[in-house]
Amino acid sequence: MSPYDSATSAGSSSGSSYASSSTTKPADIDGLLAGAGYKVRSSDLRHVAQRLERLETAMVNSPVELSQLASSDTVHYNPSDIASWVDSLLSEFNHTPSLPSDLPDLPDIVVGPGINPTVKIEGDATWMDHDAPHQQQQQQQQNVQSLTIPPNQLTVVAMEEDSGIRLVHLLMTCAESMQRGEFSLAGSLIEDMQSLLRRVNTTCGIGKVAGYFIDALSRRIFTPQASGLFGGSVSGSASAYENELLYHHFYEACPYLKFAHFTANQAILEAFDGHDCVHVIDFNLMHGLQWPALIQALALRPGGPPLLRLTGIGPPSPDGRDSLREIGLRLAELARSVNVRFAFRGVEAQRLEDVKPWMLQVNSKEAVAVNSILQLHRLLGSDPNRSPPIEIVLGWIRQLNPKIMTVIEHEANHNQPGFMDRFTESLYYYSTMFDSLEACTLQPEKALAEIYIQREICNVVSCEGSARFERHEPLAKWKSRLGQAGFRPLHLGSNAFKQASMLLTLFSAEGYCVEENEGCLTLGWHSRPLISASAWQAAPDANSPLGIVNHHHNNHNAL
Amino acid sequence: MQQMKVEDKEKEKKPKFQMNDHIDILIEVLKRLDGPSLGVAACVCRLWCTLTRSDSLWEHLCFRHVSSPPPSSVRPVVVALGGYKRLYMVCVRPVLSRLRNSNSELVWTRDEVQLSLSLFCVDYYERRLGGGATSASSLMFLCNPVNV
Numbered sequence: 265m266s267p268y269d270s271a272t273s274a275g276s277s278s279g280s281s282y283a284s285s286s287t288t289k290p291a292d293i294d295g296l297l298a299g300a301g302y303k304v305r306s307s308d309l310r311h312v313a314q315r316l317e318r319l320e321t322a323m324v325n326s327p328v329e330l331s332q333l334a335s336s337d338t339v340h341y342n343p344s345d346i347a348s349w350v351d352s353l354l355s356e357f358n359h360t361p362s363l364p365s366d367l368p369d370l371p372d373i374v375v376g377p378g379i380n381p382t383v384k385i386e387g388d389a390t391w392m393d394h395d396a397p398h399q400q401q402q403q404q405q406q407n408v409q410s411l412t413i414p415p416n417q418l419t420v421v422a423m424e425e426d427s428g429i430r431l432v433h434l435l436m437t438c439a440e441s442m443q444r445g446e447f448s449l450a451g452s453l454i455e456d457m458q459s460l461l462r463r464v465n466t467t468c469g470i471g472k473v474a475g476y477f478i479d480a481l482s483r484r485i486f487t488p489q490a491s492g493l494f495g496g497s498v499s500g501s502a503s504a505y506e507n508e509l510l511y512h513h514f515y516e517a518c519p520y521l522k523f524a525h526f527t528a529n530q531a532i533l534e535a536f537d538g539h540d541c542v543h544v545i546d547f548n549l550m551h552g553l554q555w556p557a558l559i560q561a562l563a564l565r566p567g568g569p570p571l572l573r574l575t576g577i578g579p580p581s582p583d584g585r586d587s588l589r590e591i592g593l594r595l596a597e598l599a600r601s602v603n604v605r606f607a608f609r610g611v612e613a614q615r616l617e618d619v620k621p622w623m624l625q626v627n628s629k630e631a632v633a634v635n636s637i638l639q640l641h642r643l644l645g646s647d648p649n650r651s652p653p654i655e656i657v658l659g660w661i662r663q664l665n666p667k668i669m670t671v672i673e674h675e676a677n678h679n680q681p682g683f684m685d686r687f688t689e690s691l692y693y694y695s696t697m698f699d700s701l702e703a704c705t706l707q708p709e710k711a712l713a714e715i716y717i718q719r720e721i722c723n724v725v726s727c728e729g730s731a732r733f734e735r736h737e738p739l740a741k742w743k744s745r746l747g748q749a750g751f752r753p754l755h756l757g758s759n760a761f762k763q764a765s766m767l768l769t770l771f772s773a774e775g776y777c778v779e780e781n782e783g784c785l786t787l788g789w790h791s792r793p794l795i796s797a798s799a800w801q802a803a804p805d806a807n808s809p810l811g812i813v814n815h816h817h818n819n820h821n822a823l
Numbered sequence: 824m825q826q827m828k829v830e831d832k833e834k835e836k837k838p839k840f841q842m843n844d845h846i847d848i849l850i851e852v853l854k855r856l857d858g859p860s861l862g863v864a865a866c867v868c869r870l871w872c873t874l875t876r877s878d879s880l881w882e883h884l885c886f887r888h889v890s891s892p893p894p895s896s897v898r899p900v901v902v903a904l905g906g907y908k909r910l911y912m913v914c915v916r917p918v919l920s921r922l923r924n925s926n927s928e929l930v931w932t933r934d935e936v937q938l939s940l941s942l943f944c945v946d947y948y949e950r951r952l953g954g955g956a957t958s959a960s961s962l963m964f965l966c967n968p969v970n971v
Contacts, residue, residue, distance in 0.1 A: 526941070551952060553945065560944035561937070563900050598948055601903035759934070766938050770921050 296430055296456060300437045302346045313426050315350045322354065427463050428470040432691075434460070435477055439687040447485055454482050468702060473695045476718050477687075480725035504579045504587065510719070511550050513712035517704045519771050520795045523764055523778070523787045524637050525554040527797040528670035530760040532633045533561050535668035535799075539631040540570045545624055545666075547616060547639040549576030552591040554635070556598055563602040571605040575624050580612040588612060617643055617653035621660040632666040640671060640742070644679055644735040658749040662802045668754060669800040671746070674736040675786055675793040678724045690724045693794070700775065700789035739784060739796040746800055754799040755783030843870055850874060854883050858916055881907035885915050888931050901940070904947040913946055914939040 294306045304312055438453040457478045464471040515521040536542045542562075546554070555574060562569045574595065581587040588610030599606030613619045616639055626632055643654040661669060676693045680686050697717060704710045723734040737745075743753065764778045764785055779786050779793065786793035842849055853864060853874060861884065865875040874880070885907055886893055901910055918939050919931060 529941075553948070556944045556948035557941035560900060560904075560941060564894070564896055564940070566894070568896075594948065594951055597951065598944070602900045603903075762934055763938060766934065770918065 296460070297346075297433070299453060299456065300430075300433045302344050302433075304346045308347055309426065312347050312350060313429070315354060316346075316429070319350055319354050427460055428474075431457060431460055431464065431470065431474045435474060435481070435691065436688070438481055439684055442481070442484065443683045450481070450485055454478060454485065470695070472714075473691070473698050476694070476721050477691060477725065479718075480722045483722060484726035504581050507579075508550050508587075510712055510716035512553070513709045514716040515553060517706060517709040517713035518701055519768060519776060520787060521553075521637070522767060523785075524672040524795065524797060526557065526763055526767055527756065527760050527785055528635055528637070528672060528799075529554065529558045529561065530763055531668055531670050531754070531756055531799045532558060532635065533565070534757060534759070535633060535754075536562070536570065536631055537565075539667075541573075541627075541630040542570045542633070543573040543575065543626060543630045544633045544635060545575045545577070545626075547577050547634070547636040549578045549588060549591055549610070552576065552595050554637070555595055559595070559599050559604050559606070560602060563604050569602075569604040571607070572599065573607045573609070573630065575609045575611060577611045577613055577616070577619055579614055586610070615642070615653075617657055619657075621664060624664075626664055632664055634661055634664070634666045634669040636670065637672045638674065641673055641679070641735045641737060642733040644737065645730055645733060647730065654745070655749065658746070658751075662750045665802050667801070669751065670797065671742065671800060672795065672797045673739070673742055675738055675788070675796045676736040677738050677741075679735040679737050687725060690721065694721055696789050696792045697794055700794070703771075703775065739781070739786070739798065742796075742798070743784075750803050750805070751800040752803040753783055754801050756780075756785055756797065756799055760797075761785060843868075846870075846874070850880070853880055856884075858884060858911060876908075878902070878907045881911050885911050886936075889936055890932070893936065897940070901943070904943055910939070910943050914943045918942070 294304050294309055297304050434453055434457045438450050438457070441447075441450045441453065457474070461471065461475055461478065464474070466472050466475050511521075532544065544555075544558070546552075559572065562572060574592070576588055576592065578588050589608075592608030592610055596606050596608055609625065611619060611623050613623075640654065640657075643657055644652070646652040674693075677689050678686050678693070680689070694717060698714070701710060701713060701717075704713070720734050723732055724736075727733075746753075761778065761780055764787065768776045768778060768787075775790050777788055777791060779788065781796075784796055784798040786796045788794045849871075853861065853871075856864060861875050861880065865872045882898070882901075901907055904910075905913075918935060
């Protein structure tokens with residue numbers, strides 16, 4: 265995703281300093297970039313792009329110099345004049361080497377020759393020849409190993425990478441203008457982007473991701489009320505059946521949900537050790553794909569299987585099908601084949617906050633496990649008139665005093681109040697996720713998994729208020745939130761880590777990584793964590809003299 | 824004269840030991856074969872085909888390289904979920920080949936056994952879910968397109 269990376273580094277540093285040029289522009293300034301606030305001559309475009317690429321390579325190869333750059337007293341040029349800005353940054357990279365400490369006789373910073381700020385590039389040959397010997401000479405003097413790009417390897421930036429960078433710039437500009445309320449500008453930018461999309465490969469990479477984000481942005485502007493339908497409540501116009509189907513294909517196409525299921529099952533299995541009556545509460549049953557492995561593991565545990573009760577929560581299904589019960593029957597059949605005593609109960613609820621603890625019929629003698637896979641973040645939207653649903657739900661969970669609560673959530677910060685922050689974060693997050701999906705070759709699983717992800721994108725970007733339920737928060741925030749709600753963390757053991765690593769080895773795609781972080785596991789793509797798994801237990805009540813949390817006795821049977 | 828010569832020749836040609844008369848020895852031999860060889864053996868003759876269908880041979884194959892024998896509770900579970908031959912085809916063989924890139928003769932650990940059994944169980948469940956929402960198998964990620 266290198267075109268995107270260089271673009272963000274350019275875009276974010278210019279975030280607040282550019283002024284949108286609304287006055288008349290000279291004819292030779294490129295129109296598209298001018299709309300984004302950058303002044304570049306059309307004739308200079310290719311060369312500026314080449315230099316941006318070199319700058320990006322330099323930044324990637326020498327992170328130490330980057331920090332020196334940030335802390336030094338150099339003057340930063342106005343980035344709206346991209347040509348001079350990138351030239352000045354490149355010259356600073358050439359001339360601020362990171363020297364090893366045992367060579368004290370070399371100067372720390374060599375004042376470089378002043379580079380003419382307005383670069384008039386006539387032809388690429390002269391440009392390259394001018395820089396190359398100068399640059400190599402400097403390198404030999406200072407023994408810097410960072411910039412070692414021989415000039416004849418500088419590739420001409422293809423039209424496509426150019427367009428990719430432009431697309432990202434335009435996306436950022438459009439989002440920023442939406443945040444400021446300039447909807448007409450945003451609308452015209454969307455049209456620009458859509459025409460630009462036709463020149464970019466939209467079957468992979470930045471083109472595909474950009475396409476989805478452009479779509480989400482246009483929904484936000486043009487159909488704000490209808491966007492509630494598409495990304496709205498789970499069974500608005502999107503039926504529960506469709507959601508289950510997409511979820512299942514997302515399960516097949518990439519390992520995130522498998523990781524979630526296997527890690528949660530391992531933790532639950534360990535928590536249930538020694539108990540003969542166990543009760544699992546699943547906040548989102550779907551097809552119940554998580555539970556066969558747990559049933560099998562319980563069947564084979566030393567000492568024999570316990571009595572397993574499973575309560576599955578799910579949305580009501582339309583047209584009278586009782587899908588929860590059907591899944592329950594399948595699971596019961598499996599349990600019967602492996603001789604595990606099993607009982608299933610389905611709880612239909614449109615939203616998780618509609619579930620009341622008496623519906624779960626927990627008895628005091630059983631060990632309870634609460635399993636929440638990508639569900640808790642939906643409770644974070646708050647209505648000023650009511651107490652936040654997350655607190656209500658965490659409150660009754662704590663009252664149940666579960667042996668373990670497994671929480672799997674997106675490792676992303678998509679619940680910030682500012683639209684621009686959310687947009688930027690989600691662009692980065694979903695780009696990484698789509699990257700990881702490229703490795704999947706199963707069709708139609710991959711296509712449907714992409715639709716599943718696209719729905720999330722739409723909800724994060726184009727919905728607001730109660731319609732926006734994809735309110736992802738990172739693990740650190742969940743840790744503090746759950747800590748304040750009266751839970752203490754349980755460490756996921758080394759077995760869970762080993763199992764997760766083994767599971768990932770079975771996927772042919774290299775690039776997934778499992779990390780352990782203070783007892784929690786995260787799965788990510790190339791060192792960017794994308795999903796996190798953690799386990800919790802009710803902390804002893806400080807007020808109660810014995811330190812025991814009150815059990816919630818419920819005798820209500822009627823609905 | 825000619826008849827006697829033919830009879831002598833027939834007596835010389837007749838082997839003294841027929842493998843197919845000693846099924847227990849045959850089974851002992853088959854137990855030591857690897858998966859592909861067992862498949863080939865199944866094509867030799869009807870007797871061998873019947874013998875190689877027996878699940879106990881495949882059970883032996885599945886757990887041959889486990890350091891400690893699995894508990895007795897495993898067998899009814901595996902049988903209920905589809906049998907050892909299927910376990911081998913669908914889970915054990917791909918898991919072993921993926922996890923051990925170079926050497927296929929190493930002992931495999933209890934964790935790998937557990938993981939294979941869990942994946943096998945998910946496979947069984949998905950087949951039972953069947954013609955409902957999806958017919959995709961989550962174990963397809965284990966298998967190459969050209970398979971079994």
